[in-house]
Amino acid sequence: MFSDAEAAALYDVMNPWDPARYPEVVFCTELVMAAGAVLDLGCGTGSMLHRARDLGHTGRLVGLDPDHGMLDRAKRRTDIAWVSGVAADAAWDDEFDLATMTSNAFQHLVTDDELRASLTAIRTSLRDGGRFVFGTRHPQxxxxxxxxxxxxxxxxxxxxxxxxxxxxxxxxxxxxxxxxxxxxxxxxxxxxxxxxxxxFLDVPALATFLTGAGFTIEDQYGDWHRGPITETSREIVTIARRVRTQHSAPDGNTPHLQ
Missing domain, CATH: 2.20.25 (N-terminal domain of TfIIb)
Known part of the structure; x- marks a missing residue:
């Protein structure tokens, strides 16, 4: 009675990727436009990557989502790669400068195993020093x-x-x-x-999962305006960086970071 295609179209009506309405759009667009290769996990109808192309992004853009109705709508633009799957399915290795999960998509990772598998796959997809940005609703x-x-x-x-x-x-x-x-x-x-x-993970729980998967938290905010996390914050906005791979020093003894 209400098809997946209709639901995807309604999603765009309810959640326009509009910088005048949503500070998340401004925040994420700045990071995306500065990155050469971007992986958008839970990309939905592809609005963020569509906008990046409209603004002149010439690098590699890939959107991943398990919802076929959403992906079909995203595929209206053919100069972006669209892949069916969930974050744990991400099979890229050392290929992206930035990974994103917008619109609280991160909260759909529910079990500990799902979180660990997804974060491991995301980290693997990033180049050394690559960043992962996402937002979640603060449980408080x-x-x-x-x-x-x-x-x-x-x-x-x-x-x-x-x-x-x-x-x-x-x-x-x-x-x-x-x-x-x-x-x-x-x-x-x-x-x-x-x-x-x-x-709904709180700040300490997020830190535990991220560090366990090989990320370091670069910045964390209480809103998309980059305000601090306080006792009244409604959001937790995180920029995590892939910890650089350790290599042996030239003498073969002391490890160092690239």
Whole structure:
């Protein structure tokens, strides 16, 4: 009743990659435009990489996403490589200067094993000194408490179809929140129900996973304006750098970093 293609088009209506509306766009665009080769994990409909090309990026751009409806929409632009898969499937080795996960896509990495496998694959895909930038919702803000039918909202789809959407939290188990997103007609006729789980990691937990995977945290902010993390921060924005590979010194004894 509401196809994957319609859902992908609606996603773009709800989440335009617009620097005038979202500071995340400005933050990420600066990093992408300064990098020669970029891997966008959870690229969705490809808006970030589309914009990079529009702004004149001439290097290698690759988008990875498991959602075929999203990828089909991304493929409207053919001068970017689009790959089906999840972060743990990333099979590149020492090829990118920058990896990104925008729009809180990082929170879809739910289990410890999934996080470790994904971070290892991301690190491997980066060149020595390459950076990984991503944002997550700060658990202290408890964003999920507003995800309920009383906050339903009306929206017009890409084709002008009038819709109503709402969220329902099914469970909060430790740092994992499972919820549904319902898309309906304005009269309440349900068209589609999507279910997802998100993990809300705090600053120490993020640090543990990142350092364990061979990253060092270069910068961390409480918002996309590069403000500090405080007790009221709603975001954790992280720039992690791949730790440079150790090599033996010329005498073969003391290791040194490139």
């Amino acid at each position: 803000a408890r964003a999920w408490e507003s995800w309920n039918p009383s906050n339903a909202f009306d929206i017009e789809g890409a084709t002008g179809r009038k819709l109503r959407m709402w969220h329902d939290v099914e469970s909060v188990a430790g740092d994992v929140v499972t919820f549904t997103e319902t898309t309906a007609e304005r009269d309440g006729t349900v068209l589609r129900v999507d279910r997802a789980s998100l993990r």
